[in-house]
Amino acid sequence: MNTTVICGAGIAGVATAHYLKKLGSTDRIVLVDRAQPLSFTTAASGENFRDYWPQRCMQDFISNSLKLIRELDDDYETLFSFKQTGYEFVSQDEDREIFPSDDISNDEGARAIQRILSPCLHATRPYLGDNIKQVTQITQAGSFDVYSLGQYLYSQARAADVEFKQVTVGNIEMSPDGTYALSLHQGNEASILKANTLILAGGPLTPKLAACLGIKLPLLSYLQRKIVLNDPLSIIPRDMPFTIFADPQHLSWTDEEKVAFSEDAELQWLLNEFPIGLHIKPESDSQIKLGWAYNRKSEQTEFTAYDDESFPDVVMRGASRFIPGLAQYIENMPTPITQIAGYYTRTAENWPLIGLLQENCYTVSGLSGYGTMAGCAAGELCAQTILDEQLPWYARNFDPSRYQDATIMAEIAAISSDGQL
Numbered sequence: 001m002n003t004t005v006i007c008g009a010g011i012a013g014v015a016t017a018h019y020l021k022k023l024g025s026t027d028r029i030v031l032v033d034r035a036q037p038l039s040f041t042t043a044a045s046g047e048n049f050r051d052y053w054p055q056r057c058m059q060d061f062i063s064n065s066l067k068l069i070r071e072l073d074d075d076y077e078t079l080f081s082f083k084q085t086g087y088e089f090v091s092q093d094e095d096r097e098i099f100p101s102d103d104i105s106n107d108e109g110a111r112a113i114q115r116i117l118s119p120c121l122h123a124t125r126p127y128l129g130d131n132i133k134q135v136t137q138i139t140q141a142g143s144f145d146v147y148s149l150g151q152y153l154y155s156q157a158r159a160a161d162v163e164f165k166q167v168t169v170g171n172i173e174m175s176p177d178g179t180y181a182l183s184l185h186q187g188n189e190a191s192i193l194k195a196n197t198l199i200l201a202g203g204p205l206t207p208k209l210a211a212c213l214g215i216k217l218p219l220l221s222y223l224q225r226k227i228v229l230n231d232p233l234s235i236i237p238r239d240m241p242f243t244i245f246a247d248p249q250h251l252s253w254t255d256e257e258k259v260a261f262s263e264d265a266e267l268q269w270l271l272n273e274f275p276i277g278l279h280i281k282p283e284s285d286s287q288i289k290l291g292w293a294y295n296r297k298s299e300q301t302e303f304t305a306y307d308d309e310s311f312p313d314v315v316m317r318g319a320s321r322f323i324p325g326l327a328q329y330i331e332n333m334p335t336p337i338t339q340i341a342g343y344y345t346r347t348a349e350n351w352p353l354i355g356l357l358q359e360n361c362y363t364v365s366g367l368s369g370y371g372t373m374a375g376c377a378a379g380e381l382c383a384q385t386i387l388d389e390q391l392p393w394y395a396r397n398f399d400p401s402r403y404q405d406a407t408i409m410a411e412i413a414a415i416s417s418d419g420q421l
Contacts, residue, residue: 001026001027001028002027002028002196002197003027003028003029003030003193003194003195003196003197004020004025004027004028004029004030004195004196004197004198004199004386005029005030005032005180005182005193005195005197005198005199006029006030006031006032006199006201007032007033007169007182007198007199007200007201007202007206007209008031008032008033008200008201008202008203008205008206009031009032009033009035009036009037009038009154009164010033010037010038010150010201010202010203010371011038011146011149011150011153011371011372011375012201012203012364012365012367012371012375012378012379013031013033013199013201013202013364013379014031014037014038014150014153014154014157014375014379015153015375015376015378015379015380016199016201016364016378016379016382016383017029017031017153017154017157017162017379018153018154018156018157018160018162018379019376019379019380019382019383019384020383020386020387021156021157021160021161021162022156022160022383023380023383023384023387023389024387025383025386025387027196027197028161028163029157029161029162029163030162030163030164030165030193030195031157031162031163031164031165032164032165032166032167032169032182032184032193033164033165033166033167033202034166034167034168034169035166036166037150037154037164038146038147038150038151038154047143047144047145047146047372048087048141048142048143048242048281048372048373049062049066049141049142049143049144049372049373050062050087050138050140050141050373051063051066051112051138051140051141052099052112052113052138052140052141053419054099054415054416054417054418054419055351055411055415055419056394057351057394057397057398057411058351058394058419060392060393060394061352061374061377061381061392061394061398062370062373062374062377064377064380064392065373065374065375065376065377065378066373068376068377068380069082069144069149069376070082072149072152072153072376073152079148079152080144080145080148080149080152081143081144081145081148082142082144083142083143083144084139084140084141084142085141085142085143085241085242086137086138086139086140086141086142086241086242087137087138087141087241087242087243087244088135088136088137088138088241088242088243088244089135089136089137089138089243089244089245089246090128090132090134090135090136090243090244090245090246090322091132091133091134091136091245091246091247092131092132092133092247092322093133093134093247094117094118094133094134096134096246096247098134098136098246099113099136112138112139112140113136113137113138113139114136114137114139115134115135115136115137116134116135116136116137117133117134118132118133118134121134121135125240127235127236127237127240127323127325128322128323129321129322129323129324131321131322132322136246137241141242142242143242143281144372146372146375149372149375150375153375153376153379165184165186165193166186167184167185167186167191168184168185168186169182169183169184169209169212170183170184170185170190171183171212172198172209172212172213173212173213174213174358174359174361178359178360179194179195179196179360180194180195180196180198180360180361181193181194181195182194182195182198195360196360197360197361197362197386198360198361198362199361199362199363199364199382199386200357200361200362200363200364200365201363201364201365201382202365203343203345203365203367203371204221204301204343204345205301206219206345206363206365207219207221207301207345208301210357210363213357213358213361215357215358215361217353217363217365217366217400218347218348218353218403219345219346219347219353219365219366220298220345220346220348221298221299221300221301221343221344221345221346222293222295222296222297222298222299222343222344222345222346222368223295223299223341223342223343223344224291224292224293224295224341224342224343224344224369225291225292225295225308225311225315225339225340225341225342226289226290226291226339226340227289227290227291227311227312227315227337227338227339227340228283228287228288228289228337228338228340229287229288229312229333229334229335229336229337229338230286230287230288230334230335231282231286231287231288231334232286232334233325233328233329234286235288235323235325235326235328235329236280236281236282236288236323237282238282238285239282240281240282241281242279242280242281243279243280243281243322243323244276244277244278244279245276245277245278245279245318245319245321245322246276247276248273248274248275248276249273249274249318249321250271250272250273250274251270251271251274251314251317251318252317252320252321253270253271258271270310270314274292274294274314274318275293275294275296277292277293277294277420278290278291278292278294278315278318278319279291279292280319280323290315290316290319291315292314292315292318293344293369293420294314301343301345306341307339307341308339308341311339312333312337312339313330313333316329316330316333317330344368344369344420345365345366345367345368346366346368346369346420347366347368348412349412349415349418350366350368350418350419350420351366351397351398351402351412352364352365352366352367352374352378352398353365353366353398353400354378354381354382354385354395354398354399355381355382355385355395355398355399355400355401356385356399356400356401357400362382362385362386363400364378364379364381364382368420369420370419381395381398396408397411
């Protein structure tokens with residue numbers, strides 16, 4: 001019996017194992033990960049989904065993934081806490097086209113977007129500041145429990161005889177016959193696992209795995225953060241949808257603070273313009289979750305991410321720009337604060353890498369910030385590729401060989417928005 005080894009037991013690796021078995025693979029399939037399944041990048045997921053993307057390939061890819069989630073079980077809404085509550089993008093400029101018409105990939109995408117202008121918007125959204133002049137809704141969006149989804153896929157895979165080994169991959173070598181030998185470590189014990197087919201699905205650790213084979217992937221990792229904290233003043237309504245600030249901004253500082261920051265090289269970044277995408281939503285009965293992917297410095301992946309003491313203050317100041325009631329928390333931050341850090345591992349264009357790297361070696365990687373919603377379609381596409389099934393049209397856009405395709409490179413060059421939040 002041939003053996004397929006999947007390096008990485010996050011949502012991408014687990015989904016790939018599930019769909020390999022679902023589509024008829026007769027191989028022995030082994031998931032390997034240094035941690036328990038779904039406990040690294042997947043555990044830091046924002047657990048949100050949106051059936052909208054600026055490019056048609058991503059739009060159809062995500063739409064298919066959400067369709068696959070719905071097909072997993074008739075009771076998917078209960079099993080995965082699947083809720084379609086919408087996203088709302090807010091802006092201080094009523095004339096701004098938050099989603100340029102050129103970026104709307106099809107009629108369905110256009111119908112999923114609704115625009116509301118001031119003064120109508122404040123009657124039903126009193127928490128928004130008077131400076132907010134428009135709300136653009138994505139109606140086909142919401143949230144679900146990624147851990148429940150991942151556990152479902154994992155249990156299905158295990159029931160189909162997929163194995164799991166909690167080990168560290170020390171090295172990977174390719175043999176002349178096109179098979180692979182993985183050096184595994186568990187405590188003081190070492191072993192070799194042979195693979196006829198190898199799949200690299202290690203999230204932010206995937207570039208290190210590929211480097212063992214002399215493969216340099218076009219991936220960079222950016223550590224991004226979210227916080228969860230109490231909302232004792234009930235500033236955020238429990239039924240507020242996932243809300244995103246669609247404008248860049250400079251944080252509000254006193255003149256004295258501006259001078260102090262300008263004279264300190266380590267703090268000058270606080271005076272920079274911050275990007276769009278700060279988002280907030282209610283969490284549980286009395287908490288709120290805020291995130292802002294403003295880090296633009298890539299870094300080497302560490303298995304344990306450090307806390308950033310400045311992040312809660314920065315994100316609260318930014319959020320108070322469009323929900324002014326939150327300014328009350330800037331100098332009196334509710335505690336405890338739970339900080340969630342995870343890597344956005346992405347290509348420059350923010351499309352995933354799914355396909356063949358070299359003989360009998362594949363990857364499912366680069367699912368930066370959208371692995372939750374894309375996991376099922378990513379796993380299915382990898383399985384279809386390995387098993388020589390008919391591929392969806394967008395497969396060519398995500399194949400690692402796309403950088404040698406002039407037509408696809410022209411599409412990438414024309415991207416005006418990469419869809420990252």
